[in-house]
Amino acid sequence: MPNMELQLGLVLPTPNIIKGLDLNNLGLDQLKQTGGFSDKSKRSFEQAFGNFKQECNTKTLLLWSGQPNEEEDHKDQKNTTFSTIDDRNDEEEVDQVVGWPPIKTWRKKIFQQQNGVGGIENNRVADKENGRSIYVKAKMEGVAITRKVDIRVYLSYQTLTNSLITMFAEDKKCADDDYTRYILTYQDKEGDWLIAGDIPWQSFIRSVQRLKIIRNRD
Amino acid sequence: MCVVFSFLFGLSLMHKKMEFPFPDEVLEHIFSFIQSDKDRNSVSMVCKSWYEIERWCRRKVFVGNCYAVSPRMVSRRFPEFRSIELKGKPHFADFNLVPDGWGGYVFPWIVEMAGAFPWLEEIKLKRMVVTDESLELIAKSFKKVKVLVLSSCEGFSTDGLGAIAASCKNLEELDLVDCEVDDLSGHWLSHFPESYTSLVSLNISCLVSDEVSFSALERLVGRCTNLRTLRLNRAVPLDKVADILRRAPQLVEFGTGTYAAELRPDVYSDLAGAFSSCKELKSLSGFWDVVPDYLPAIYPVCSKLTSLNLSYATIQSPELIKLVSHCPNLQRLLVLDYIEDSGLEALASSCKDLQELRVFPSDPYGVEPNVSLTERGLVAVSSGCPKLMSVLYFCRQMSNEALVTIAKNRPNFTRFRLCIIEPRTADYLTHEPLDVGFGAIVQYCKELQRLSLSGLLTDRVFEYIGKYAKKLEMLSVAFAGDSDLGLHHVLSGCESLRKLEIRDCPFGDKALLANAARLETMRSLWMSSCAVSFGACKLLGQKMPRLNVEVIDERGPPDSRPESCPVDKLYIYRTIAGPRFDMPPFVWTMEDDPSLLLS
Numbered sequence: 054m055p056n057m058e059l060q061l062g063l064v065l066p067t068p069n070i071i072k073g074l075d076l077n078n079l080g081l082d083q084l085k086q087t088g089g090f091s092d093k094s095k096r097s098f099e100q101a102f103g104n105f106k107q108e109c110n111t112k113t114l115l116l117w118s119g120q121p122n123e124e125e126d127h128k129d130q131k132n133t134t135f136s137t138i139d140d141r142n143d144e145e146e147v148d149q150v151v152g153w154p155p156i157k158t159w160r161k162k163i164f165q166q167q168n169g170v171g172g173i174e175n176n177r178v179a180d181k182e183n184g185r186s187i188y189v190k191a192k193m194e195g196v197a198i199t200r201k202v203d204i205r206v207y208l209s210y211q212t213l214t215n216s217l218i219t220m221f222a223e224d225k226k227c228a229d230d231d232y233t234r235y236i237l238t239y240q241d242k243e244g245d246w247l248i249a250g251d252i253p254w255q256s257f258i259r260s261v262q263r264l265k266i267i268r269n270r271d
Numbered sequence: 272m273c274v275v276f277s278f279l280f281g282l283s284l285m286h287k288k289m290e291f292p293f294p295d296e297v298l299e300h301i302f303s304f305i306q307s308d309k310d311r312n313s314v315s316m317v318c319k320s321w322y323e324i325e326r327w328c329r330r331k332v333f334v335g336n337c338y339a340v341s342p343r344m345v346s347r348r349f350p351e352f353r354s355i356e357l358k359g360k361p362h363f364a365d366f367n368l369v370p371d372g373w374g375g376y377v378f379p380w381i382v383e384m385a386g387a388f389p390w391l392e393e394i395k396l397k398r399m400v401v402t403d404e405s406l407e408l409i410a411k412s413f414k415k416v417k418v419l420v421l422s423s424c425e426g427f428s429t430d431g432l433g434a435i436a437a438s439c440k441n442l443e444e445l446d447l448v449d450c451e452v453d454d455l456s457g458h459w460l461s462h463f464p465e466s467y468t469s470l471v472s473l474n475i476s477c478l479v480s481d482e483v484s485f486s487a488l489e490r491l492v493g494r495c496t497n498l499r500t501l502r503l504n505r506a507v508p509l510d511k512v513a514d515i516l517r518r519a520p521q522l523v524e525f526g527t528g529t530y531a532a533e534l535r536p537d538v539y540s541d542l543a544g545a546f547s548s549c550k551e552l553k554s555l556s557g558f559w560d561v562v563p564d565y566l567p568a569i570y571p572v573c574s575k576l577t578s579l580n581l582s583y584a585t586i587q588s589p590e591l592i593k594l595v596s597h598c599p600n601l602q603r604l605l606v607l608d609y610i611e612d613s614g615l616e617a618l619a620s621s622c623k624d625l626q627e628l629r630v631f632p633s634d635p636y637g638v639e640p641n642v643s644l645t646e647r648g649l650v651a652v653s654s655g656c657p658k659l660m661s662v663l664y665f666c667r668q669m670s671n672e673a674l675v676t677i678a679k680n681r682p683n684f685t686r687f688r689l690c691i692i693e694p695r696t697a698d699y700l701t702h703e704p705l706d707v708g709f710g711a712i713v714q715y716c717k718e719l720q721r722l723s724l725s726g727l728l729t730d731r732v733f734e735y736i737g738k739y740a741k742k743l744e745m746l747s748v749a750f751a752g753d754s755d756l757g758l759h760h761v762l763s764g765c766e767s768l769r770k771l772e773i774r775d776c777p778f779g780d781k782a783l784l785a786n787a788a789r790l791e792t793m794r795s796l797w798m799s800s801c802a803v804s805f806g807a808c809k810l811l812g813q814k815m816p817r818l819n820v821e822v823i824d825e826r827g828p829p830d831s832r833p834e835s836c837p838v839d840k841l842y843i844y845r846t847i848a849g850p851r852f853d854m855p856p857f858v859w860t861m862e863d864d865p866s867l868l869l870s
Binding site for chain 1: 367477479560582631632633635639642694
């Protein structure tokens, strides 16, 4: 019954996507407590999402000045600086307080291995050649949460797309809703955004830096 | 145990009245039923002769702080012990708050025991510095050693492990938990001689090198028919797991290596078949780099699983939901926050026997949430799992309302550790501090032994804690409180408190000095980035000869700054061994007042 076109266009029922992520409980209220807007009225989806991106950057600035200037433990991951204010880079990393959040050293090492050490520009893990995970950030237009996927576990565009659908669609059951077609795009090493699928899979995984699923406006 | 105790009480009364008709051997026999350290200590305090009898028959010695007592004192008091458990660094060392070189060396203990206790059977160490030299000395000196557990230890390499493997013919358990091991090569496993078959439990999950000697591992597993626990490290590939499981179908606890491989039907069916043949499996762990398509291979064993550690498995909520719905008998679950609220709701409805839950952050340093995990998940589990007693939960938002609901749902909590990732985060609904919420936790959960606080908290929460948390033994505090009053409430109110660790709180001299006597009834107090002055530390050191007051400061000697200057880190612990002599240059023990030592 649901018509899921799986070449590269992702067919997902739009209302379910939005419903699955209750933005009011995710981004907005966090901002309210730090940013400084006390307005509790609900906003329209677009307005909320647009403001969220903006406020996120403001929040980072507040945090930057607010964090205690702890001595760095040399073994710790080097602090990542907050990136320039940019629509795409809306997941900055906090100037780390030593020993916070309280995660055991050994677990932290695994986490660092899995997620890469260093700045925003480099999501690649150093030992990818050994067959370890390669994590890239995946965003979907209209969705606040940025996921991270390990593209090493996928063997084709097909399996990657399947997994992305699973990740971003809270509710797979389709009623008689409108379907919106989505396209999978990726940012390559040169920083250009391209439509996924044109190059062989192996070349793709060597080149991809981040993924973004955008609405097909054709 | 109550029966034995009341019987003993009666006996002790008789003994005190000098009408005791039974020989010492009878008492010794009765004492042998008393295993718990606390009870043994109580028994030894009844009278002098009980102290004597007890010390000769204590077989297990537990030293919660290796600097509270010296190795010589232990070996003198307990000449016949067979098992020793030692803990070194303070808990906050787990989070890099204790600088390298602080201490916690096991070598002096091994040296002391090597001569006098050749029959030693068990050595269990936590947060200690263990060198290859120590391991070699263990291998040489204790031919009967059966159990070696190293938990959060560091300082040794696989060479030291090789020495253990080569010499310890009676070894049954080798358990390395979260250790920092210099993993030089996987060949140390081949040091277990071909004649060696006693292994019951092997945990090498923390070894990080990519090399593992598969053939040595497989042969070892194959010939040790009593093997019950096997936890592999990440280097062991998925396609080797089937072979290993087939050699050890009797396994009760198993940890995989990397759980990723190219999707191949033959590898999959091999794996699924191997898991099916393990009829005794109750605990699974490992699951690094999980390829979701391989997960169903474990479904055949899921219905019997009581413990599942998926805390390194980067699988998303839908797969996690499928998995936990296959595990109705789960008692213990460790998982990443990929499980999300929806997964926790599913857990709450499938796993009614759940006793312990730990949810770790998948992206602890990110600013915005990457998963939909909020207070709702914790509320769901607290509501749906009637046996839930122990929780460790990392999240990004919380409300007083949720905490009150959780407290009322689960008054049987014994361990409640909540980490709201951003320090000083207020109630996201009301923007108030979370005092009331945590207050409800301590008020309703009367058996609470361990509590970790987070979020925006004022002195008020400490008032609640001091008032209600009468059974609390360990409290962890960060970025909380307004004044000394907060610390005072805790120290004066929490009667059972043994360990208190505090960081980045505005607690200073007053509360500490006012409650100095209390510190002698606790194991230890850690305070870092607080407001305790050097002067107060000196005073405390002078007045309390049975405490070691250690100032840890990498900025340089504290007396190069004014006395009113706050110290960087402070570690206070009770001891009968006096100041230690193995301190690095950045640690100073405050001196006892010599006149007090004479009294």
